[in-house]
Amino acid sequence: MGSFAQRHPIWAxxxxxxxxxxxxxxxAIWPEWLTDLIGAKKIFLNALFNGITLGALYFFVASxxxxxxxxxxNVNLAHGSLYLFGGYVGYEFATWTGYWLLAFPAAFIIxxxxxxxxxxxxxxxxxxxxxxxxxVTIGISIVIADLLLWIWGGDFYNIxxxxxxxxxxxxxxxxxxxxxxxxxxxxxxxxVRLVILAASIVVGIGMWLLLNRxxxxxIIRAGVDDREMLASxxxxxxxxxxxxxxxxxxxxxxxGVVGGSFQSLAPGEDIRFLLASLVVVIVxxxxxxxxxxxxALIIGVAEQFGSVYFPTYAVVLTFVIMxxxxxxxxxxxxxxx
Amino acid sequence: xxxxxTHGNGLSSPSWFERIPAYYYFxxxxxxxxPVFAGDFVLFQxxxxxxxxxxxxxxxxxxxGYGGMVSLAQMTIAGLAGYMVAIFGNSAIETISQGWPWxxxxxxxxxxxxxxxxxxxxxxxxxxxxxxxMITLAIASAFFYFTRQNYVIFNGFSGFNGVLPPxxxxxxxxxxxxxxxLTLFWALAAxxxxxxxxxxxxxxxxxxxxxxxxxxAALGYNVTAHRVAAYSFASLLAxxxxxxxxxxxxxxxxxxxxxGPAIDILVxxxxxxxxxxxxxxxGAFIYVLLKTFATDVLIxxxxxxxxxQLLIGLGFLVIVFWSPDGILGLWQRFQDSRNxxxxxxxxxxxx
Numbered sequence: 001m002g003s004f005a006q007r008h009p010i011w012a013x014x015x016x017x018x019x020x021x022x023x024x025x026x027x028a029i030w031p032e033w034l035t036d037l038i039g040a041k042k043i044f045l046n047a048l049f050n051g052i053t054l055g056a057l058y059f060f061v062a063s064x065x066x067x068x069x070x071x072x073x074n075v076n077l078a079h080g081s082l083y084l085f086g087g088y089v090g091y092e093f094a095t096w097t098g099y100w101l102l103a104f105p106a107a108f109i110i111x112x113x114x115x116x117x118x119x120x121x122x123x124x125x126x127x128x129x130x131x132x133x134x135x136v137t138i139g140i141s142i143v144i145a146d147l148l149l150w151i152w153g154g155d156f157y158n159i160x161x162x163x164x165x166x167x168x169x170x171x172x173x174x175x176x177x178x179x180x181x182x183x184x185x186x187x188x189x190x191x192v193r194l195v196i197l198a199a200s201i202v203v204g205i206g207m208w209l210l211l212n213r214x215x216x217x218x219i220i221r222a223g224v225d226d227r228e229m230l231a232s233x234x235x236x237x238x239x240x241x242x243x244x245x246x247x248x249x250x251x252x253x254x255x256g257v258v259g260g261s262f263q264s265l266a267p268g269e270d271i272r273f274l275l276a277s278l279v280v281v282i283v284x285x286x287x288x289x290x291x292x293x294x295x296a297l298i299i300g301v302a303e304q305f306g307s308v309y310f311p312t313y314a315v316v317l318t319f320v321i322m323x324x325x326x327x328x329x330x331x332x333x334x335x336x337x
Numbered sequence: 338x339x340x341x342x343t344h345g346n347g348l349s350s351p352s353w354f355e356r357i358p359a360y361y362y363f364x365x366x367x368x369x370x371x372p373v374f375a376g377d378f379v380l381f382q383x384x385x386x387x388x389x390x391x392x393x394x395x396x397x398x399x400x401x402g403y404g405g406m407v408s409l410a411q412m413t414i415a416g417l418a419g420y421m422v423a424i425f426g427n428s429a430i431e432t433i434s435q436g437w438p439w440x441x442x443x444x445x446x447x448x449x450x451x452x453x454x455x456x457x458x459x460x461x462x463x464x465x466x467x468x469x470x471m472i473t474l475a476i477a478s479a480f481f482y483f484t485r486q487n488y489v490i491f492n493g494f495s496g497f498n499g500v501l502p503p504x505x506x507x508x509x510x511x512x513x514x515x516x517x518x519l520t521l522f523w524a525l526a527a528x529x530x531x532x533x534x535x536x537x538x539x540x541x542x543x544x545x546x547x548x549x550x551x552x553x554a555a556l557g558y559n560v561t562a563h564r565v566a567a568y569s570f571a572s573l574l575a576x577x578x579x580x581x582x583x584x585x586x587x588x589x590x591x592x593x594x595x596x597g598p599a600i601d602i603l604v605x606x607x608x609x610x611x612x613x614x615x616x617x618x619x620g621a622f623i624y625v626l627l628k629t630f631a632t633d634v635l636i637x638x639x640x641x642x643x644x645x646q647l648l649i650g651l652g653f654l655v656i657v658f659w660s661p662d663g664i665l666g667l668w669q670r671f672q673d674s675r676n677x678x679x680x681x682x683x684x685x686x687x688x
Contacts, residue, residue, distance in 0.1 A: 323460060
């Protein structure tokens, strides 16, 4: 932090000012003129929280994507299909057993097994041929998308939430002052989204600890930096590859359950989440978990603010951000040159 | 197929029409006389569509095969050209279409698509290899969503219909025979231009950049400029293909240049082969045949006709898996196995 402020004093000042303004917008009671200018604070806070929780979902999807990319240089364009498949698997398990929480391990394990199959049967045979691997993932995504359409049809699916997650929850964010009584009005926010946000923070920190504080994490980080050197030190790199691919695929499956719980599952969602993770990873920097978190947050918030304040071009806004990042920092915000 | 230019010694060089291999004449005669024995449906839907998709995939093949840059934005550029023809020329949406003469509309459309393609290229060449795929895919989807949301210029979800080619020389260019020759002409023009450019200094430098960008930079070539120029040229091809595509279906909508079609263009180019400009046309022909008849074939085997996508996906997977150079690669292997040289172990013919 300190070194960043010393190296880029102007940027540090701009970021500090932006953070201060954001904090003021979140915690202060808005004056009349601001409400007149951009609408009620409740709308703003809702957009912000929706953006952050959407970012949490994007982080689930994109972290697996970026991990697989960082280690194996494999742009897995079938990642969106793994997401959708995980969602359907979770749906089946949740309706079959009646326990929402069981959907998560089920989706993780089954999609991870699919990931292991993909890595051992397909990608291991064309190691080092990055373009060919990417083309194969396109083929796999076409096939999986059609198989999913075959099995589950074109309907919308929604994973039923348990009762303790349904309904709003009071938060301590003030949206305004009541005109009649003069009391503060607090923001009510859906419980499930807050739980998902908390879960993604836990997963994010867990992944950070795993990568930075354990031996396996050390091996993975070494592999991201230099695969050949790592292999030559005697690490069984194929096992590491399989493990990371399984983990990344499993995360995509879990993300599918999350997405199916507070949004819906349908054909086409695979492409949507593939694109979201592409943009997140491009913005955040390829192969970086922190970058994925930052990118997911930026894209999620931008998407929600876009859909609230200029609804027509909400989707385009995310791509504008991507193009801007590419133009000025091609390696991504957290990527290494 | 490199037999055309291997006679560079000038001494006993045969006259130019003798140097053209016999199968060029054969294919040429078959293509030109096609309307004699093919029906309207085959001319318009099968061949017309194959040539158009071939031209668009050829632009991708040019970038990927000679430049080493796989761009998924080629369909987007084609779609943009189609939109521009609809906007500046005539369509059924008279509130938006300007109704300008065809020569202005077409040249503006091509100009804008080349400009757009150049900007895409400028963005895409900042990254390399697989990153390019990701970025161009993102650009393609941004265009798709933008055109779907924008009603002022792009007329949103429904797009434009009634986009017809001009009645030049008193001919209805959407008549199957006329349209067949129109698309054939542009397919041949695009094909021979790419063949020519691949041997011109620019094309050779581009291939050098593909093989070793660093060395080319050390030799004094401007690597970025070559790559961006390749994008500009490819956008011209894609733009031509896009205009023809719009005329063929007489409409353009966001779905024309969606994510699915963008990937289809890549599938076509890869199935055909990225080694030689004929590949995309072979791929397009196979794709069109599959798309037109697969449903019937699947139903006749007792399967559901909607599984067409599965067939395409599996075919693509098989091709990429076993023959990275597509159908052309299979042909090359067949040649190699047939006239194997006992000393070198390679085929007797150089492709």
